[in-house]
Amino acid sequence: MEIKNVKKAVNKKPLGKKLWDSKTLIIMCLPAILFFIVFFYCPMPGAYIAFTNFNYKQGIFGSDFVGLDNFKFLLNSGSLWMLTRNTILYNLAFIVLGNVLQIIVAILLNEVKNNVFKKISQTIMFLPYFISAVLVGLLAFNILNYEFGFLTTIIQKLGGEPFSVYQTPKAWPVIIVLAQLWQQTGYGSIVYFAAICGIDQEMIEAAQVDGANVFAKIRYIILPSLKPTIIILFLFAIGGIMKGNFGLFYNLVGSSNATLWPYTDIVETYVYRTLMNNFNFPSASAVGLYQSLFGFVVVMFSNGIVRRIDKDYALF
């Protein structure tokens, strides 16, 4: 009873007193608070551009208000639908195939008993994570380009007819997904590998003594114990389904290869081009705002589900 009262008394401290008591801690947080105000909160009112026919001279709030015209234009031109579809489909492919591959790699890595082999292959699989998107673009170009690419050489050696990949839009969903898997699998599999290493070894040995073979071990011990990790990671990934990896798409496709855009454009690349090549602030802002709002709803939704499953994992 007494402890409760003390707690209540602390909570009831007036705001001014609370502020004064924690002034040092507040000051210590100030640089970070300022950073996020300057680079993230200050630009937010600028989202109003999406409802104007913005021109640079008149500034954000001097330009004419046009209501939802920018959104209507994007909707009628089909851009909004195309971008939404591409962004979501690419992310779904990344999430599903990425996690499946990461789990497979983690399980198989756990079966590798030779420690030297394990260490070396793990290190090599980790390598692509460390390079810039620019280099990913160059490495892909080395393989894919028609003139001197490695793919052309291989197709010729196999007696086939090389083709110009950079003129073949339909090839690109596969290429982009492969590039993403190539760069992220080694890194992503670490979470699952760590989870597998955390499984009680006695349980596995007991199962083996009882005659469980290796598939039974994976099916009935490893996969079930990965389930919470899988579900949580999946839900968080779904929360980011409207966000795209600009660097990967931009560097793989190139800045001006318009033939590929129907298959390769995601929100980020479209916004960048609309802004930096066409200087169309209203359209770029409208798509950006649409993405932010859409993304916000999805995160809220997925976080709500995580919260129901396990409150400790919820973001907020």
Add this chain to the structure above:
Amino acid sequence: MKIKQDKFTTILHIFAYLLIGGFAISCLVPFLLMISASFSNETMINQTGIGLLPKGFTIAAYELIFKVPKMILGSYVVTIVMTVFGTVIGLFLIAMTGYCLQRRDFPFRNVISFFIYFTTLFSAGLAPTYLWITKYLHLKGSYLAVFLQLLMTPWLIVLMKNFAKSVPFEITESGKIDGAGDFKIFTALILPMLKPALATIGLFLALGYWNEWYNSMLYLSSSSSIKYYPLQYYLYRIITQAAALKNSLAGSNVNPGTIPTQSLKMATAVIATGPIILLYPFVQKYFISGITIGAVKG
């Protein structure tokens, strides 16, 4: 009791070695192609394509770069200065914030945490941000536009918060009893205990600075005041703009018609990426602890 290996286990083990080995090789091949192309003869690249081994081995591309190394050295200096200062300053601020935000006697920890975290849930988008930074902050053509924006991320602050939680609260309390202020407690008692966290988060920051090209493209590209670009953006220009490639060789007296374009691009890429490839095997364990501790709330 010894457990007998059945034939399924043997099959799966063979499969494991094949698949893991195969995937590791596929991770390596693109790098081998790049390195081999950088040592290849330009005419042979154009005639027969690049291969896993150099064709007509030559170091001509590297010779050309080191004959007039001014541009790439300038980029190296820009990137190294940004990486060093950005990592040190960013790390200190992130550690300080992360420590405060997990202190249970700090009544505003949740408000501030949410204030920071909210920026990942909703953002203004590229166009308003670009306008704000160029028109109102006047940072176009300033290294600061690149340097400042990479200083911290909500994810790294959350990660630091999680690390700092593992430091017992009693340490903070003992500092208080000794009469130390919060800042003193942080620098003298907490910071030394956060060493593994500092290594992990510092390396994430450093990697971010080293691989930076995006903000450079947005804020530095069309500015005449910038002579030396951050390394990865310099590489981007060399790869995508013939003029940038030619410009990098200014003063070398090389005949524009005989520039070994492809091998020169590859050699530039090798030089720009080399340090990372050489260093990462020694520091990868810190990245691993980053993902295992902070994976979920990324």
